Amino acid sequence: MVRVKLWGSLRALADGEEWVEVEASNFKELLDALSEKYPGLAPQIKRGVSLALDGVIYREAWFTKIGPENEVVLMPYMVGG
Amino acid sequence: MKTIPVETTINGDSTEFLCNADESLLDVLRDRLGLTGAKEGCGTGDCGACSVMMNGRLVCSCLVLGVETQGAEIETIEGMAKGEELHPLQRVFLEEAALQCGVCTPGILIAAKALLEKNPDPTDTEVRYWLAGNLCRCTGYDKIIKAVQTAAAEMRSA
Amino acid sequence: MAFDAQAERNFKVVGTRVLRPDGIDKVTGKAAYGADISAPGMLHGRILRSPHAHARIVSIDVSEAEKLPGVKAVVTGADLAQPEDDAFSDVAINCLARDKALYDGHAVAAVAATSKSIAKQAIRLIKVDYEVLPHVTDVDEAMKPDAPVVQEGRALETVPAGMSQNVTTHCQFGHGDLEAGFAKADKIIERSFKTAATHQGYIEPQACMASLGNDGRGEVWCCTQGQYMVRANCAAALGVEESQLRITASEIGGGFGGKTSTFIEPVALALSRKAGKPVKIVMTRDEVLKATGPTISSSMDIKIGMTKDGRITAGQGVLRYSGGAYPNATVEMGAQAAFAAYNLEAVETIGWNAMTNRPKEIPYRAPGAPTAIYAVESVVDELCQELGLDPLDVRLMNAADKGTLSSYGPTFNEIGLVATLEAAKAHPHYTAPLGPNQGRGLSCGFWFNFGGNTCVSLNINDDGTVGVVEGNPDIGGSRASISMMAAEEMGVPYEKVRTVIADTSSLGFNDITDGSRVTFAVGLATIQAARAAIKEMCRRVAKIWDIDEDAVIWEDGCAKPAGPNAGTHPPMTLAEIAAIAGKTGGPIAGHHEVNADGAGVSFGVHLCDTEVDPETGAVKILRYTVFQDAGKAVHPDYVEGQMQGGAVQGIGWALNEEYIYGEDGRLQNAGFLDYRVPVASDLPEIETVILEIPNPGHPYGVRGVGETPIVPPLAAIANAVSRAAGVRMTELPMSPPRLLKAITG
Numbered sequence: 001m002v003r004v005k006l007w008g009s010l011r012a013l014a015d016g017e018e019w020v021e022v023e024a025s026n027f028k029e030l031l032d033a034l035s036e037k038y039p040g041l042a043p044q045i046k047r048g049v050s051l052a053l054d055g056v057i058y059r060e061a062w063f064t065k066i067g068p069e070n071e072v073v074l075m076p077y078m079v080g081g
Numbered sequence: 082m083k084t085i086p087v088e089t090t091i092n093g094d095s096t097e098f099l100c101n102a103d104e105s106l107l108d109v110l111r112d113r114l115g116l117t118g119a120k121e122g123c124g125t126g127d128c129g130a131c132s133v134m135m136n137g138r139l140v141c142s143c144l145v146l147g148v149e150t151q152g153a154e155i156e157t158i159e160g161m162a163k164g165e166e167l168h169p170l171q172r173v174f175l176e177e178a179a180l181q182c183g184v185c186t187p188g189i190l191i192a193a194k195a196l197l198e199k200n201p202d203p204t205d206t207e208v209r210y211w212l213a214g215n216l217c218r219c220t221g222y223d224k225i226i227k228a229v230q231t232a233a234a235e236m237r238s239a
Numbered sequence: 240m241a242f243d244a245q246a247e248r249n250f251k252v253v254g255t256r257v258l259r260p261d262g263i264d265k266v267t268g269k270a271a272y273g274a275d276i277s278a279p280g281m282l283h284g285r286i287l288r289s290p291h292a293h294a295r296i297v298s299i300d301v302s303e304a305e306k307l308p309g310v311k312a313v314v315t316g317a318d319l320a321q322p323e324d325d326a327f328s329d330v331a332i333n334c335l336a337r338d339k340a341l342y343d344g345h346a347v348a349a350v351a352a353t354s355k356s357i358a359k360q361a362i363r364l365i366k367v368d369y370e371v372l373p374h375v376t377d378v379d380e381a382m383k384p385d386a387p388v389v390q391e392g393r394a395l396e397t398v399p400a401g402m403s404q405n406v407t408t409h410c411q412f413g414h415g416d417l418e419a420g421f422a423k424a425d426k427i428i429e430r431s432f433k434t435a436a437t438h439q440g441y442i443e444p445q446a447c448m449a450s451l452g453n454d455g456r457g458e459v460w461c462c463t464q465g466q467y468m469v470r471a472n473c474a475a476a477l478g479v480e481e482s483q484l485r486i487t488a489s490e491i492g493g494g495f496g497g498k499t500s501t502f503i504e505p506v507a508l509a510l511s512r513k514a515g516k517p518v519k520i521v522m523t524r525d526e527v528l529k530a531t532g533p534t535i536s537s538s539m540d541i542k543i544g545m546t547k548d549g550r551i552t553a554g555q556g557v558l559r560y561s562g563g564a565y566p567n568a569t570v571e572m573g574a575q576a577a578f579a580a581y582n583l584e585a586v587e588t589i590g591w592n593a594m595t596n597r598p599k600e601i602p603y604r605a606p607g608a609p610t611a612i613y614a615v616e617s618v619v620d621e622l623c624q625e626l627g628l629d630p631l632d633v634r635l636m637n638a639a640d641k642g643t644l645s646s647y648g649p650t651f652n653e654i655g656l657v658a659t660l661e662a663a664k665a666h667p668h669y670t671a672p673l674g675p676n677q678g679r680g681l682s683c684g685f686w687f688n689f690g691g692n693t694c695v696s697l698n699i700n701d702d703g704t705v706g707v708v709e710g711n712p713d714i715g716g717s718r719a720s721i722s723m724m725a726a727e728e729m730g731v732p733y734e735k736v737r738t739v740i741a742d743t744s745s746l747g748f749n750d751i752t753d754g755s756r757v758t759f760a761v762g763l764a765t766i767q768a769a770r771a772a773i774k775e776m777c778r779r780v781a782k783i784w785d786i787d788e789d790a791v792i793w794e795d796g797c798a799k800p801a802g803p804n805a806g807t808h809p810p811m812t813l814a815e816i817a818a819i820a821g822k823t824g825g826p827i828a829g830h831h832e833v834n835a836d837g838a839g840v841s842f843g844v845h846l847c848d849t850e851v852d853p854e855t856g857a858v859k860i861l862r863y864t865v866f867q868d869a870g871k872a873v874h875p876d877y878v879e880g881q882m883q884g885g886a887v888q889g890i891g892w893a894l895n896e897e898y899i900y901g902e903d904g905r906l907q908n909a910g911f912l913d914y915r916v917p918v919a920s921d922l923p924e925i926e927t928v929i930l931e932i933p934n935p936g937h938p939y940g941v942r943g944v945g946e947t948p949i950v951p952p953l954a955a956i957a958n959a960v961s962r963a964a965g966v967r968m969t970e971l972p973m974s975p976p977r978l979l980k981a982i983t984g
């Protein structure tokens with residue numbers, strides 16, 4: 001199980017939870033599991049999300065390993081100038 | 082539209098061209114003569130990227146008509162280095178990283194050279210006011226002002 | 240890719256101030272920018288733009304224009320494909336409007352003719368029948384339920400029902416118990432702020448030359464921050480395949496994010512396809528300001544509580560951004576960045592984006608962050624003022640650090656904010672005396688920084704030199720930094736390396752030059768490509784010496800036996816290995832492809848002294864110092880240049896630059912005379928202090944530096960001006976009339 005933190009406006013789409021738990025060992029499994037468990041999150045996940053793993057932001061990287069010991073935070077997909 | 086023949090001297094070479102009555106010197110240089118060193122940043126005299134010397138005077142070539150240059154002496158960035166030897170301003174700009182994207186650089190070099198010809202030992206404030214008509218969006222001007230001063234000092238002791 | 244273990248590494252090339260490889264061309268006028276290339280038989284394109292802020296396009300009659308001698312093609316929105324993907328579709332519709340003109344300056348048709356003046360004449364002959372619609376240009380107005388609707392059906396699922404259809408994005412970030420936090424405060428300040436849209440203001444207008452055959456094969460030369468992005472947008476807008484389009488990036492005359500989208504290339508290609516000839520389009524400055532990337536405009540409410548000894552107990556912000564006539568997510572980044580500099584128990588930011596009849600927002604350095612952080616840092620400063628506290632001490636007391644739960648969710652690891660604040664505190668600027676009508680302001684700044692998709696090829700030439708091929712336009716000296724990192728890794732002099740920027744057909748995909756990513760991500764891929772080439776060279780040498788591969792090491796540009804057990808072979812230089820490559824297995828090259836992560840967030844602190852003229856409201860910047868954690872500074876001159884350039888753009892944003900719309904919804908200042916960017920005489924020296932706290936995510940510790948510097952100036956100057964003028968300024972820009980009004984009441 002991995003605990004994932006959702007940003008505020010996603011919580012309404014995930015039963016109001018800030019932290020949700022899903023079975024996943026990498027970023028892709030995490031996103032798939034989230035979309036399945038909380039279909040309300042699917043459109044945002046499809047548009048793109050970033051993932052902060054122990055404070056480091058990953059923009060796509062599906063196969064980044066994650067485990068219960070990691071701090072996993074979803075963030076919107078970001079662009080720069 | 083009828084084109085008009087014009088005879089000028091550009092960077093020391095006598096040059097003849099045909100242009101329309103409403104065509105700017107900048108367009109003539111860039112489109113007709115292939116001298117694309119002068120840039121068009123605005124076309125309205127506000128950015129200085131098109132700066133050239135005309136009869137010893139610093140002008141925005143976007144505000145001069147091609148036909149006005151009949152008999153004139155024009156100096157552009159292409160004439161600033163002598164063969165492979167850069168003008169001290171050019172060399173110091175490079176050495177002191179006074180350019181980032183470099184699109185303002187031809188205009189600023191021409192303007193700075195004009196300043197140093199008039200005033201070989203300007204204060205920083207004088208450099209800043211002289212170059213106030215040349216926009217640079219990349220550098221914040223700091224390194225440009227310093228490079229002009231370094232080159233000026235070098236030219237004074239030469 | 241982690242920071243090299245060799246922490247005390249002695250860099251030989253990295254950190255020096257070498258000459259840039261494109262320098263001579265740029266000081267002699269030889270460098271070829273977007274508008275500097277012509278082709279045989281080339282036509283000149285020109286675009287007709289809407290004079291209305293919002294109008295239905297009933298019909299477009301191009302027949303008169305087509306009849307004008309010298310006109311070879313006329314196109315309208317109907318000549319572009321309709322991509323299914325929203326993002327591509329928005330770009331295409333922004334290049335040429337379809338049913339509606341969405342803002343003053345929106346392109347509606349274009350012509351290609353044998354001369355510029357014929358093209359100019361021709362667009363005047365195009366008859367567009369407009370049905371003028373009500374418009375809205377202010378973000379607060381646009382959010383009202385009865386506001387004119389810019390586009391229908393564009394709201395995301397995150398937007399609550401019942402709002403104006405202009406509202407497309409809603410987001411919320413934060414943690415902790417706000418009520419409890421505010422209850423602990425001795426003082427709470429709540430303020431509303433407004434900021435005007437500003438423009439990137441690159442001196443080189445967008446320009447391109449394009450050629451497309453009816454077989455779908457095309458070429459584009461253009462100034463852009465990303466040739467692969469141009470390829471994708473053009474392929475979608477023209478309905479052709481990416482493999483058939485070759486996009487070459489010219490030298491680029493500034494971008495700052497503004498050249499991360501496409502405006503004219505699809506139009507030039509469509510004209511070229513129709514005319515059967517290459518077409519060049521060069522935007523005028525008026526077009527650049529009316530139709531290319533301004534920033535968002537904003538309206539924000541900030542509430543912060545503080546104890547009397549300076550501890551922030553809670554922070555709350557509501558940001559309303561407008562990214563122009565299209566959906567826009569910039570507010571998400573603003574909402575995440577707003578409180579990033581602080582270690583807070585309770586924080587919440589809520590963001591909204593509303594569409595207005597303004598041009599499509601295009602990123603500008605740290606998009607979304609400057610305005611949000613301006614509002615937060617203004618309130619923090621006012622609290623310090625009211626409570627009689629030192630603003631730097633208060634920042635230090637509340638500063639985010641390793642282990643802080645950030646306002647946007649994750650826990651920070653290594654960050655350089657505290658060191659940066661301490662550097663500012665120790666600097667003589669902070670304690671220098673001030674005179675009458677003078678004030679000192681400071682602000683923190685923050686940006687995420689990105690890595691991204693990157694391909695690099697590194698070739699060992701037969702004379703022992705090195706060629707690096709990368710795919711990101713060089714916007715501020717990156718070819719120099721990339722060559723430096725290649726030289727460092729290979730152990731050869733900088734002069735032996737040449738880095739070039741590939742066209743889209745010569746190298747795999749690269750993300751745009753954005754997010755301060757190039758020195759970080761391309762540098763990282765270059766180092767990896769160099770390591771691959773080195774590995775191959777060691778393998779070849781092992782064969783020559785007939786020893787184990789692992790018994791050969793690379794040092795100072797030579798292959799050497801790893802130790803006494805490996806034998807006593809004399810080192811082989813890169814040049815020696817290269818010269819016989821054909822005999823040892825063929826050409827030697829290394830390459831690396833990666834979607835780089837680990838860019839590492841960046842913090843900066845700016846200090847600014849201003850003097851306010853109480854009679855005119857004019858502001859003079861007296862002194863300005865930029866402190867920033869750059870990670871390892873590869874080429875310190877260009878790091879300083881980024882810091883200075885960003886600071887000055889921020890000064891412009893704070894004091895003068897703004898999009899001014901009339902009642903009619905038309906832009907009133909589309910020129911450099913009225914849209915006033917800072918000039919040399921406006922400014923003092925911009926002092927810089929680079930802190931080099933290695934980024935753990937890069938082998939040399941490199942961090943992106945390009946975006947953070949534009950973030951702090953807005954609040955640093957607003958705070959300095961507010962203190963100097965004795966009145967809190969809450970609207971940008973603080974142009975003389977606005978400031979004078981605030982002073983005189």
Ligand code: FES
Nearest residue numbers: 123124126129143
């Ligand atoms: S192009 Fe002539 S001054 Fe700008």
Ligand code: FES
Nearest residue numbers: 181185217218219
């Ligand atoms: S260096 Fe880019 S505008 Fe001056």
